Structures are given as structure tokens and as C-alpha cells.
Amino acid sequence: MNILTPTQLKTxxxxxxxxxxxxxxxxxxxxxxxxxxxxxxRQAVIDGVQL
Known part of the structure; x- marks a missing residue:
């Protein structure tokens, strides 16, 4: 089993x-x-309607 140091845990x-x-x-x-x-x-649709 690996035991991690506090520094390793923080990392x-x-x-x-x-x-x-x-x-x-x-x-x-x-x-x-x-x-x-x-x-x-949406803007393209609006512009299309305005043309």
C-alpha cells in the first residue's frame, strides 16, 4: 500500500x-x-426580413 505524504496529498x-x-x-x-x-x-434572419 502506498502512503502519501501531506505534501503529495496537497499537490x-x-x-x-x-x-x-x-x-x-x-x-x-x-x-x-x-x-x-x-x-x-437570429441577426441574419432579422437582416433577411429587413432586406
Whole structure:
């Protein structure tokens, strides 16, 4: 059985936190991109009606 030192445990916790943040940032970017695309489509429809 491996026994981890407190420092190793802190490092693992920090790495997990960092990974979670990166995943959230990625999700946010993807959601914003999807929202921007949807807005562009709506605007294109509005512009099409105005033409």
C-alpha cells in the first residue's frame, strides 16, 4: 500500500482543482461560442426580413 505524504496529498488536490477549473473554462467558452452563433443566426434572419 502506498502512503502519501501531506505534501503529495496537497499537490494532488491542487491538480484536481486546476483540472476542474480548466474544464469549466472550456465549457464556458463552448457555451459562449454557441450563444454567439445562435445570435448571429437570429441577426441574419432579422437582416433577411429587413432586406
Amino acid at each position: 494532488i488536490a491542487a491538480e484536481k482543482t486546476l483540472i476542474a477549473r480548466l474544464v469549466n473554462i472550456n465549457k464556458t467558452k463552448r457555451r459562449r461560442a454557441a450563444e454567439d452563433q445562435a445570435e448571429a443566426k
